[in-house]
Structures are given as C-alpha cells and as structure tokens.
Amino acid sequence: MWKKLSVVGMSSALALSLAACGSDSSSKEEGSSSKSDVIEATIKDAAYVISSEDDGQSVDSETGLLEVNVKVKNKTNSSIMLDSYDGVKLYDGDEQIEPESVYDTEVGLDDDNSGTIGGKKVKNVKYYFNVEKDKSYEVGLKPTTKDAGNEAEEVMLKLDTKKYDDSFESLQDPAKAVEAYVKTLYFGEEDKNYDKLVSADKEKIEEQAKEAFVDRMSTATSGTSVDDSEMNKMYDTYKATLAEKAKLEPKVVARGKDKAEVKLKYSSVSLSDVYDALGDYAKEYMEQNATYDREAAYGYAVTKFDKIMEDTDAKNSSYDMTIDLKLKDGKWEIDSSAVKDFNTAFGEGLL
Template identity: 40%
Template sequence: MRKLGVFTLFIALMMALAACSSTSEKTGGGSSNIMDVSIKDASYILAGKDDGVSEDKETKKGLLAVQLKIKNKSDSEISISSYDDIRMYDGEKQLSPETDVYFSDLDIDYYQNGDIGADKVKDFTVIVNVEKDKKYELGIKPFVKGSEDEAKEIKIELDTKKYAASFDKLNDPGKALTAYIETIYMDKENADYEKYVTADKAALQEEAKKAFKEAIQDGFIDVTVSDEEIDKQYINYKTALAEKAKINAVTVGNAEGKAAVLVEYSTVPLVDLYDYVNEYDEEYYQNTGDYEGGQEYALSKLDTIISSIEAKESREKLEILMVEKDGKWTVDLSDDYGKEQLIDTFAAGEEY
C-alpha cells in the first residue's frame, strides 16, 4: 500500500508538472527545443489618422506594439518574419500582424523580419490590432536555416489589459500641445501644463515677444514702436488671443517617445494691422489736413486696434512634432519648421 501511495503521488506530481508546462506557453512566455519566447513589454501606438483606433465608447481598438524577447536555443541561425512566422489568435479566429505600419514623420522603423544567431537573444517588435482589455494568443514559428525540419509553433498569451494605461495616454501629446500654446503664447491658465508639459517657458516667451515686436513694427512704416509700447501691447495681444483664439490639437502619431500632433486653430491675425493703421492715418488726415502725424495717431490707438481684430480660422492644420522627456511632452525644437509655425501663428499673428 505504501509503494502504491508513493507511485500515485509521483504520477500526480508528473501530471501537475505537465499541466504547468502546457500552460506556461499561454502566460506571456513559452519554450521549445528551438527557442524561448517572452513578452518583454508592449504599448499602444498611433501610426496616423487611419490606424484603427476606434472612438466607440464600448469597444476600443488600437495598434499594440509588442516587444518579444526571443532566445535561439538551437545551434543554427533562425529567421522570424511578421509576414510569415507570427500569427495572432482570437479564439478560433486566426489573425495576422500589421505589416504596413509606417512612421515617416517620427523617424521610426519597426523591422518586420530578422535573424537570430545560434544561442543568441534578440528583441523583436510585432504590431497587432487588438481590442482593449481582451486576451489573445500570439503564435511564433521560426524558420530554422539549414534544416529541413519544421519548427514547432510556440503560443503565448497576450493580455492587453496589462497595457491599458498606454492606450489612455495616446492623446497626451495633444493635451500637452494645447496647454503649451495657451500657457506660453496666451498667458492662459491650463492645469494640463504642469501635468503634461516640460519647457523653458521664460525663454520661449521672450522669443515670442521678439516675433510680436517685428509683426507690430511691420505695420508702422514711418514710426518706431518703443520697447515699452511693445511690452504693453503684447499683454494686450495675449489677452485677445486668450479670448478669441481656438485650438483643437489631436495626436495622430505616437510611438517610442515621439509624437505628431495636428492642430486646427483660429488666431488673431496681425497681418490685418496694416489696414487698421491706414484707416487711422486717413482719419487723421481728414481731420487735420496733416500728412505727417497719421501713423503717430494710429500708434496711439494700438490698444483699440488689437482688441478690434477678429480671429480667423486656419486654412490648413499645423503639424507639430513633439518629444517625451521625463514622462512629459515638449515641442521638438530640432524641427525648425514646426517651431517657427507656432511662433508665427500665435506670436506674430500670421495665417496658414
């Protein structure tokens, strides 16, 4: 009886180990005689306006970039391709990874295939279109170079709920850019600035004021606008922007700490300033018969002029590149064109 008990215990233990072995392939990691596979990390990404993110409140879908850690245990080089060697399973449905995802604006390239040398470890990113908070399986079956034997497919569990936080943060760059514009160019209170933005506010505002000064001076040909007047009128202009301008910033690209944001906006166009100056110049002449003092008179009305200029909607959207630093976002200042667009639009009052 005692021997039977030991034998029964041994069989139970072997069954338990077998059960653990069979389920290990579906808990985020798996192993075969060819390779070990595990999920190192994953995060939702935005690749553009048509990347599959749904606005449906109940069913949210998106692109998930899954970073696999793959160790080649064999003595031969293996090859893995998202086109042929990786599958995704949703119950009985077999799905394919996304293989046509491009990030031209963000300068990111996810390679869709790669080789792993014998006894080497390599990270491999696969992009899949998934439903938020749902479980799937990933199947990986490598091609073993120099072998006629077909490798076994390893299946591992992909629980998208683990990465839900990254889905909820996809539009953080858009929120950050809105706060960036309102805080720096309008002196407007926006709680999202401290939450989402990192920037040298003082330096950016000084640069913006220089652009404003040039725009104001362009409206006055015959008189020089003093720095004191510029300081006063820049406050006036930012107040006008805060009251009249509108911003709708939407993140269209977001991956690996880089983002592209499209901005629909209206601004107070200082390009209209010259017309107002001419009107006051003409009014002065009609009242005095003097050709010389009209622009001085117009300058004395600059408060009224700036407050009177109506906001105009943009003809085109701004596309602004952003980068993540220490968990917050800022405008990519290495992108001179995007930086100049913001200054020209919200400090110099130009239209695009």
C-alpha cells in the same frame, strides 16, 4: 517579402517552467514566457501606439494598435526565420489575427528588414496588433527552420491588454501638450496640462513671442516710435484677443513610446489685418488734421489698438502645422522648428 522586425535592447527575464503540450510556458508580472525545442520567447513589454498610415484612425475608445516587444532565443545551432507574414499570429479564441505592417521611423515605429535569428542567438523584436482594451489574447510564434522535414512547434504567449491601459489613456498626451504649450506661452492662459505634460524654457519662448510681435508692430506703425509701456499694453491686448478668439485643434497622427507627431489645425487673429487697420486710422488722422505728420498719425492709430483687436475676427490658417515631440523625463519637448512656426503664427500673426 519578409515582415521586417526591429531590434530593441532589453534585460534578461526570469522564467518559471511548466510542462504543457510539449512546450513550457509561464506568466509573470512583466510578461508571458514559453518555449519549445526551437525557441524560448518572452513578452518583455507592450504599449499602445498610433500609426500615421491611417492618420491616427486606428484608435477609438475601445480599440488600439498595440506594439508588443518580444525577446526570442534560438535554441538550435542553425539560423531560423520568424516571419510575421506566416510565422506570427494573434489569437482571439478561435479567431486568427494577422500582425499589422507599421513603418513610422520618425516616431520609432519601424520594422527590421530581416526575421532571421542566428543559431544560439537572442533577438528582441516588435510586432503590432489591433486589439481591444481589457481583453486576453495569445501570441503564436512558429519559426521556420532549415530542416524542411522537421516543422517547428508553435509557441504560445499570453497577452493581457489590460496591463497596458495606462499607455492607452496617455496616447493623446502629445496633443494636450501642444495645446497647453500654445495657450500658456502665447495666449497668456493657465492650462493644467502645461506643468504636467510640457518641458520648455518658458521665459525664453515668451520673450521670443513678444519680440516677434514687437517687430511686426514696428513695421505696422511705419517705423514710428511706440514707447515700451504702450507696446506692452498692445501685446497684452493681443494675447487676450488670441485667448478669446483663436481656436486650436491638435491631433496625434503618429505616436511611439517616446516620440510623437501632431497636426495642428488652428485659427487666429491676423496681424496683417491689424496692420491695415492701423494704416486706415493713420490716414484718417492725416486727412482730418490736414497734416503729413506720420508720427502723430500713427500715435493716434495706436490709441485705437484695443478697438481694432475687438473688431478683428479670427481666420483659419491656410495650412496645418506639423509638430514633432519627444518625451523627456516624463514630459513632452517640442521641436525647435515647431517653435518657429508658433512664433510666426502667434507672435507675428502671419497665417
């Protein structure tokens, strides 16, 4: 099976020509260039990414998966095949490293299903390599031509991973954005990463979260009336309790240049437990006062809300949330389906 390549729109690059071992090469700010009788190639850019295939485990403090974008021009009149199974290599001195097969279309990491480049055509392709930070490598490209008797020369491109440290350092930004989003909008906390990393309609989301809480508490108090000022106090207490007791463990499991997927393990305060506690206090009131006045009974129960929240422990969620994000104007925007999940978990308090 041919290694699949991906087409990406890029602008043309200037190349300085230097004669070297039968091919010309140059290194400039935006990337390395080289050419032979068959192809011209330029590294247009590169960025560290995270693949879901290993659940994000390919990244540690010193190594990561680098997406390398290469512009290749076929100089011949016939089609050529640039197959990453045997036509594309990464060299670390004498060590030869094979490209990684990556397929995460949800975050823009995908391989095109053809390595063919037509005669006199230009194609932008992506290759993925596990590399070390701050290290120099060479990318070797050796196309297959239709002329079986004329083996194409391998073109070498210099790759300095230090140039892409910024993308390495920002790999976990989507997870930081999710944590800042929840803490700011649902817990009422201040998080320095919110303004830096998050794009959201703050007022709208906060209102939705409060409405979810109010609806849940209206059911919990058996439909009895709780005035707005009291409900506001209850909601403030609830948010403060979440800030104190809830735990968030976001993890980036897939990350492209402008899309990401985050898994969120979390614990929170279940309003089902609060629901039961309010009912117990209402029952206690009716028994002590020999009355069936539910309005009065739940009015009494509401006065115990602070104590209920103090006595209620956080519980682990029965499932992990999956959160899709998009990078927009330098900040992360959370998918609307995840916002609904947040409202359910941290507004309605359903775990």
